Amino acid sequence: MSESVDQPVLSEMPLNQLIACHECDLLMHKPVLRKDEKAQCPRCGYELYAQRHNVVNRSLALVLTALLLFVPANFLPIMQLHLLGQTSEDTVWSGVLGLYNSDMRGIAVVVFLCSMAIPLLKLTCQLAVLLSIRLNVGRSYGLFIYRIYHHVRDWGMLEVYLMGVLVAIVKLVDMAQLTIGLGLVCFVGLLLVQVWLEVVMSPHQIWVALSGEDVHAGD
Numbered sequence: 001m002s003e004s005v006d007q008p009v010l011s012e013m014p015l016n017q018l019i020a021c022h023e024c025d026l027l028m029h030k031p032v033l034r035k036d037e038k039a040q041c042p043r044c045g046y047e048l049y050a051q052r053h054n055v056v057n058r059s060l061a062l063v064l065t066a067l068l069l070f071v072p073a074n075f076l077p078i079m080q081l082h083l084l085g086q087t088s089e090d091t092v093w094s095g096v097l098g099l100y101n102s103d104m105r106g107i108a109v110v111v112f113l114c115s116m117a118i119p120l121l122k123l124t125c126q127l128a129v130l131l132s133i134r135l136n137v138g139r140s141y142g143l144f145i146y147r148i149y150h151h152v153r154d155w156g157m158l159e160v161y162l163m164g165v166l167v168a169i170v171k172l173v174d175m176a177q178l179t180i181g182l183g184l185v186c187f188v189g190l191l192l193v194q195v196w197l198e199v200v201m202s203p204h205q206i207w208v209a210l211s212g213e214d215v216h217a218g219d
């Protein structure tokens with residue numbers, strides 16, 4: 001009985017001490033985690049958030065790697081096609097230009113946005129956010145940029161593009177001689193680095209660091 005008197009009612013607690021489960025909407029008191037601990041929803045088991053170590057430096061390394069891979073992934077040949085004595089090389093960028101010149105301008109714009117412009121915008125947003133935390137400058141701009149990142153993240157569809165390339169390779173392999181280009185290797189590398197970045201760059205810790213609640217988030 002005395003326990004229930006000491007426990008504050010959830011609705012009276014400050015919002016920053018509460019957390020809602022993303023999957024089942026259970027509202028609960030936000031636990032304080034030590035490094036490398038995870039909080040899971042007691043009802044459905046969803047991972048609420050994790051306290052990863054050295055988030056900012058590890059994420060910065062991954063963002064810079066992804067930016068380095070971005071250029072060869074888009075401008076080096078994805079594959080070489082040998083057919084009837086002729087060889088053609090195709091890059092992501094030449095694919096966009098090819099669509100544009102074939103009077104499929106709407107599709108060319110969508111492919112350009114989803115496979116080049118938005119993935120690059122995502123990476124530059126992540127870089128700006130991480131630098132604002134790392135260098136401790138302009139965190140209010142960092143907050144604004146991180147909000148933009150969350151709006152555009154679902155529009156970068158590199159994995160859909162990769163699936164299209166794989167389907168094309170499977171279909172063309174019987175008709176012509178195909179050689180996988182360095183561009184495809186960099187493209188797959190870029191995708192893997194981005195998945196790794198999603199795991200490392202814990203949104204909870206980034207929001208907390210940007211809002212200045214925890215100055216040690218970069219440790």
Ligand SMILES: [Zn+2]
Nearest residue numbers: 021024041044
């Ligand atoms: Zn839940």
